Amino acid sequence: MNLYRFGKMVCGAFLKSMYRIKVRGVENIPQTGGILLCSNHINNFDPPLVGVAASRDVHFMAKAELFDMPILKTLLPTINAFPVKRGMSDKQALRNGLNLLKEGKVLGLFPEGTRSKTGELGQGLAGAGFFALKSEAAVVPCAIKGEYKRGKTVTIIFGKPIDFSEMREQKASARDATNLIMLNIEKLLKESS
Template identity: 90%
Template sequence: MNLYKFGKAVCGAFLKSMYKIDIQGLENVPADGGILLCSNHINNFDPPLVGVAAPRDVHFMAKAELFSMPVLKTILPKINAFPVKRGMSDKQALRNGLSILKEGKVLGLFPEGTRSKTGQLGQGLAGAGFFALKSEAAVVPCAIKGEYKRGKKITIIFGKPIDFTEMREQKASAKDATNLIMLNIEKLLMDSVS
């Protein structure tokens, strides 16, 4: 068993022992080909939750500072994480992300770039739109809803892939592409209100 699969099993057991995890829309995640998986961001546990819920291995960007920590710098690459320098245009991170998508793998992103302190969906950064426009990957919106409080229900919903054909043909801006992704995430959050 590789470290990613082991980590997924351990994280899954932990999260399921703490919260009532409800996973919806798995049928919307293509079984093969590159996928850009874009989710809202409400808690530090979001990346492991998305990783556990997704039917395929997910590659995440992680802030570069983590890769300078003794234990993490060894573990993070083995669990499909790669560094990104926040607050600037990190060309190497963009190249790494595109490479993952072109290899037919899954790139997980939180377009807001940071956790929402209010739980409300924030503004998306242009990076998500860049990946959507510059690759042929399926773009799957994802919504995490609920409170990370022991025993509480947390719902994670995978939406239908967003069709970017027209935007790619029109050479739309990365910001406009991100806005479309955020609208789809918002719709999933609204539709899931019980």
Template identity: 60%
Template sequence: MTVYNFTKTLVYGLLKPVYRMEVVGVENFPKEGGVLLCTNHIENMDPPIVGITAPRPVHFMAKEELFNVPALGKLLPSLNAFPVKRGMSDREALRKGLKVIKDGNVLGLFPEGTRSKTGEIGKGLAGAGFFALRSEAYVVPCAIIGPYKAFKKLKIVYGAPIDIASLRERRASAEETTDLIMGEISKLIQANR
């Protein structure tokens, strides 16, 4: 058993009873091929929650500072995480993300770039649109619907892949593509509250 699978099983066993997780739409998740998984961001717990509920292993970009924390920095690569410098264009992280998708894996992103202070969905950054346009990935929206409170229901909704073929064909901007992705996440939140 890999470190990823062991950790996923352990964390699922610990968190499932605390948050009474309800996972919806797993059937929408492509069984193979590169996937760009885009999720709203409401709490620090979002990456492990998505990691344990997604039907396939997820590779997350994580802020570079986390890799400087002694034990965590050693563990993160085993959990398919790789560093990204925030607040600037990190070409190495962009290359790594595209490779994850090209190799047929799942790249997980929080397009807002940081947690929402209000719990409401915020504006997405262009990175999600960049990956969607520069790859042939399935783009899967995901909504985490809180609150993160012990013994209250936490809902994780996976939507159907977003058709962005027309955006790719007309070479839409990364910003426009991210706006479309964020709109789909917002629709999932509204429909499943």
């Protein structure tokens, strides 16, 4: 068993011991090809929850500062995380993300760039739109809803892939592409109400 699968098993056991986890729409994740998996961000446990709930291995961008911490700098790469410098255009992180998508892997992103303090969906950053337009990856919206409080229900919903063919043909802006992704995440959040 590789470290990612072992980590997924351990994280799953921990999350299920703390919260009532409900997963919907996992059948919307294509089983082959590159996937850009975009979710809202309400808690530090969102990345492991997405990783546990998804039917395929997910690679995440993580803020570069985490890779300076003694234990995390060794652990994060084993669970498919790679660094991104926030607040600037990190060309290496963008290249890494595009390469993963071209290799047919799953790239998990939180387009808001940081956790929402209120639980409300914030504005997405252009990076998600960049990946959606510059790759041929399927773009799967994801919504996380609920309270990360012991015994409470946390629901994760995977939506149907968003059709980006027209936007790619029209050479739409990364901002417009991100707005479409956020709109789809918002719809999933409302549907789950």
